[in-house]
Amino acid sequence: EERIRIVHGDFREVEKYFPAEQTDLVICNPPYRKVKTGRINPNEEKALARHEILANLDDVLNAARYLLKTKGRLSIIYPATRLAHLCNRIMKYGFEPKRLTIIYSAPGEGAQLVYLDSRKGGGEELHIDPPFFVYDGKGNYSEEMKRLYEKNL
Numbered sequence: 001e002e003r004i005r006i007v008h009g010d011f012r013e014v015e016k017y018f019p020a021e022q023t024d025l026v027i028c029n030p031p032y033r034k035v036k037t038g039r040i041n042p043n044e045e046k047a048l049a050r051h052e053i054l055a056n057l058d059d060v061l062n063a064a065r066y067l068l069k070t071k072g073r074l075s076i077i078y079p080a081t082r083l084a085h086l087c088n089r090i091m092k093y094g095f096e097p098k099r100l101t102i103i104y105s106a107p108g109e110g111a112q113l114v115y116l117d118s119r120k121g122g123g124e125e126l127h128i129d130p131p132f133f134v135y136d137g138k139g140n141y142s143e144e145m146k147r148l149y150e151k152n153l
Helices: 011-016 044-050 057-067 080-092 143-151
Strands: 023-028 068-079 095-104 111-120
Touching: 011 057, 023 057, 057 068, 057 080, 057 095, 068 080, 068 095, 080 095, 080 111
Parallel strands: 023 068
Antiparallel strands: 068 111, 095 111
16 A cells, blocks of 8 residues: 555546656556447447547557656557557657567467557667467467466466
């Protein structure tokens, strides 16, 4: 309780809750589907989390730019199909992509997600990690996924 504080508020109004440029790391999984694409979940919370109904990537990046110190890290999970859009927007807001991990459900399948780590005001250089597989092709978690779970328990 001494190390964390939960704030209930609209991140688009982040300046009401936090001072500028005092944060080292922002981690997020922003809404990733355009409003008129895909099936909108009937559960309002899930619909808002997945579709750009009330907020979009630009809103997230604007809040992150406000919060992060120079050289602060922004880590985002986003659909692989929208990687070009993500990189374009990140750079527009003054972030430089630093580390990219492409996430696959299993070997032999197409990429599902990307994990992109960027730095506010960082220099040019992008490291691309080996592919990350969630499953091993037999329905079991991959060794990488097992290590990730063990590391975070």
